[in-house]
Amino acid sequence: MEGEVGMGGSLCDIPLQTGTYGILILGAMTSAGCGGDVARKRSFSGGTVRRMSRLNLDDFTDLIERPDGGVRRDAEALRERQIVPPGALGRLDELGEWLAAAQSAVPVRTVERPRVILFAGDHGVAELGVSARPAGGAEQLVRAVLEGAGPVSVLARRQEVPVRVVDMALDCAPDTFPQDVVRHRVRRGSGRIDIEDALTLEEAEAALRAGVAVADEEADSGTDLVVLGDISVGGTTAAAVLIAALCGTDASVVTGRGGVAIDDLAWMRKCAAIRDALRRARPVLGDQLQLLATVGGADLAAMTGFLLQCAVRKLPVILDGVVAAACALVAQRVAFRAPDWWLAGHDSGEPGQAKALDRMALEPLLAQGVKVGEGVGALLALPLVRAAAALAAELPEKDPEEASGKELEEPSGNEPGAGSQEEPGDASGKEPEDTEE
Template sequence: MYPVAPLNRALSSAIQARIDNKTKPLGALGDLETLALRLGQIQLQQVSDPLAICHPTMLVFAGDHGIANAGVSIAPSEVTTQMVLNFVAGGAAINVFCRQLGWQLKVVDCGILAPLDHPQVISQRLGAGTRPFHQVPAMGRAQVEQGFALARELVRAQLADGCNLLAFGEMGIGNTSAAAAIMAALTGLPVAECVGRGTGVDDAIFARKVALISEALALHQPDRHDPVGVLAAVGGFEIVQLTGAILAAAEAGVPVLVDGFIVTVAALCAVRLAPGVRDYLIFAHQSQEQGHRLLLEALDARPLLQLGMRLGEGSGAALALPLLEAAVNFYNQMASFAEAGVDNVVETPRDAARVDG
């Protein structure tokens, strides 16, 4: 479905040698060096080319969930629409961070309760909210495929405008329940380990979330080897389009800065559909949501930040952009030992240097 090519690692040794020959001890820039190497593997045709981040774009996907009416959140579904209006008015955290850091922000209606006739809302509706997945499938497989196609075209439009770094956020009351259900279905982990507090629910609502998700998985018996079927059974319209957008970015050879719990669930779906996707994912942060640490472990991912956040909206991904820019800039601008006329006294093998330091 998505022919995602694995990274061409032919230049990896040369890129790493360029990084190692900057005026610093081996490995002294830590994860910034890993970032520069990964961006080089994705972008560079020859090692002397510069790295670049062009028109970084944040797409926030919104959708409503039938499960929300079962009392799995402290907020009613109407808050989804209210927050979408807050996004386009510029008043949410993600707006603040995008303005500060230079992201282009776009908001996508994947299926909130009622359509919004607003010029700043991109309409890619799959319905007026999903069905309650503890009673019936959340959607049909055809809706999943339609969501993938819409997301692919949206991503292609951003890339045609010169974007070469994408990040995705989400909004949808009830979507931590859908994400936890997807996670449990795909990983086989106990539901109680996948469910988190979401908007800050109390113990009674938490227990209800666990019970309803367990009922849903028993009802649908989704096949963990069929991510499309899992999304149809217990997913959300915004999670479907997140998955499709991640697939499309990787297909185009563009890195994705992955946000928190819900976006990482979509990333897991995408990797299960096309394993090569994993090479294009950079994980921004570890959310406070209980299941996120286990998700990151399942994807063998080391996040850049750990700030105790659990907001969603793409907020953690937005905050990680300066780290990618720092990786790009040191790779492009930092002098080598030869260029600076500095003696390179670090002659120990790279692994030994890491152990020592």
């Protein structure tokens, strides 16, 4: 499968190669083949392509539409006619109607081509000992996913869902992985956000454009639903900074224990790092791209661009944990209608995730306390979404004749005991005689 994106005024192909266990890897856009950053963006409402001399995030506000409200009402009407009473299936009813609106289809189409997308990167802030994993350790996590040994690989294999890993900023040499795993990185690792910017502004823009390109490729290839997650070390710290900055809250409110639980001392180091990075973030709150460059990372910037372009392309997304939630919150600041295209897959127990989801009015589908990341919690929610779609599409409607027959059997208002009461009388129906003497 190949996708095209504009790079520096020209087009280049991004090869996708299949690794072990059918895991798809997004190939790198090499300088020889691409010559620069993504330089075009699509307006899919009219089917046109607009050239962009520089990135203007405000364009997303104009390009993103809400899911079709009329279609959702039609889906609700269909649900009223089905044999199972409305409300009896709980939240599955709501999920089916949401998916119908996202697809602009009644009855809703079943989810046939979902895909897990994982953006990978290392964060310099991990050098402070804020994670239970060593700094630069995302490489090992990626290797486990590619070899089919990661939790997401096991679940994806069982559900027959392909996994795609997008390397944005892993802290490893280019020849670490086999030649068939071609990288798509902006840089190696990221800066320590407590004392320096994670990225340059140019790197943040390149990463966001790469995320847009990945979303276009998925939409063009026929993917009908995305499970979005991350593979990172230090990513939850950067995510907590973004959430605290955008929600106007204190560092301690959003500081969690991470995917692999840290002890109290590490938690205090993490809280201090978030506090210091938060001071650096506040002056740039009005510029979301600069915010991602200052306290985000290449993987987070790419996820933000990916979420925005998925909303442009009307491609529904299930969000995983706190990192995906943080990127979604940034994307919401860019385009307020974008969250209508996303579902919160699960509640990971991270306080920052809960804060972000509450701000976006997204309610998690599951609450199993899954903190491992890597899209695992969101992938667990996929069968629920598929079940909702199948029920909405395949439940039969009530028999019209049977329904009308029941209406005829209902007592009319002029029958005894129905509606009005009869005047008192004896058993024969005669009026009682006057007994006055």
